Amino acid sequence: MSLSAFIAQWGIAAVFLGCFFEGETAAILGGVIAHRGLTGWGETALAAFLGALLADQLWFLLARALPAESRAGRWLKARSQSGTGSALFRRLEQNHIALTLAFRFIPGTRILGPLALGRSSMSWPGYSLWNSLSCLVWAVLFTGLGYHFGQAAEAGLGRLHEVHFLGLLLVVALAGLILARLCHHLLHRR
Template identity: 35%
Template sequence: MFEHIDFTYLLASYGYWAIFIGCLLEGETILILGGVAAHQGVLQLWTVIFWASLGGMLGDQLLFWAGRFFGARLLPRLHRQQAAIDRVTGLIVRHPLVSVFSVRFLYGMRLVGPLVIGASGLSPLRFSLINLFGAVVWATLFASGGYWAGEFLEQVFGNLKPYRLPIAVGVVLLMAGIALVRHLVARRKARRSDAKLPDHPTQ
């Protein structure tokens, strides 16, 4: 089924674009794949880190400005994200600068976090500087993780070139499975929190 797909050509031609666009949103899965591809010599590790850093930084910057201009109207509508909003709000109150750096590493905070920070009134210059630093650290960690995962797999299985596509699919499925489990756990916690809320008396 996959024997006619030139995975090397696809990665070399569109890999950096895929990493940049993917990192505008969440990006961890595509970034790990980029690290694996860098280990195989299809992509360059530092170029992967550059485009991932740029995409991650720009994505959070857009969300920050959206929160700054529209947060007062937008955040009250995100009822399902209320737990994450409260968590980020508490983090901003206690450690405003740490919150900018850390939200991209916290599950469920990547999209909501910059919105809340933007609505909090934090200085755009401060946010931009720390956001850039955080994006570079984030991209370096995940891309390097993918690179060393490729090194480990090659030591175990030998030459990985014939198996690039199955490995990519496997990584995607693994990350999707982890995300699904986390989503189900967060959903169960949200249901328990709703069940603990006192009922409003009827008028």
């Protein structure tokens, strides 16, 4: 089986799982393989949307189900009562919708956002509605970026051989992971 056939067969599942577990890098890579014609862009964006949405819903519901005396429950409670944390949680209570729409686009908050919102007074149906909208915009944006990145790479480099295409995918994935780690480090350094 060639690399192209393998990606055509398993690419959508990989985008779904990648967006469930990681996020932006998987969505961008999905857009690149869609540009290559190995998957359709619409189905790739849908897989990114569903993976991101399912992960967010899982974290939100998990936060709701966490007993207050569990380790994670105590951690969230301590954060909500500390100086900076209490101000953050007060803002969260005042701006449920804005935070639900924004956290997916803020590096380092992909898991923390749904956990914090799950411990807030926001209703699950309200969260689901606004989170669905946010995930839809996010999936279209990042798979679209990947699609156009693939188009720009092809314009500059020509149609790549499978081996070179795999190398390009690996470079994009590595760059995405490094960028995500850098953003995470910078946010936590503050």
